[in-house]
Amino acid sequence: MNWVDIGALDDIPQRGARVVKTAMGCVAVFRTRDDQVFATSDRCPHKGGPLSEGIVHGHKVTCPLHNWVFSLETGEAEGADEGQISTYSARVQDGRVYLDATELMKRSAA
Template identity: 75%
Template sequence: MTTWIDIGALDDIPARGARVVKTAFGCVAIFRTGEDQVFALEDRCPHKGGPLSEGIVHGQSVTCPLHNWVFNLETGLAQGSDEGAVPTYPARIEQGRILLDAAQLENRSAA
């Protein structure tokens, strides 16, 4: 069952920017692209634990601020010659508000 929770307004995140949502299950980075799409990923690079929310958003990717690894925002997969993945969470926009699937977040933390 999907349980969508309102985590804030789309306008609270600048275009090509991110914000961190602290949950009982860990920190989630919410990214907004230049085309106003939103994506939610764990806020931790699998390489050295860098805060992805402080990275550079370009297209549908984010570059880790520590070692320049690039991750696809939709799939969480590392791009180029880098290997690894970041957990992703369903997110959507409804009436200008960002919604996060809390059930998926809880399920992922239990795994």
């Protein structure tokens, strides 16, 4: 894996997100209440809602437009909703957040 430092963990509020702009499109980086970090595509497959502006609860995010709920771990929609968002490897080391640049390069353009 080719890890790239995207900033300090403390720059992402608990139960919040930040957007990382890449050459291939935007990635939402979420921080949960228990300080775990997840990275997903930033667009809901339903209506294109910005997931980085959604509500983080547990290890899930709710789309701000139509309340679709996605697992931050698997990207799968929950409940009666169908769909999936892309997920990317993320880690925290020494208070810094890292994403796998190799995975990001493989994603289709947003």
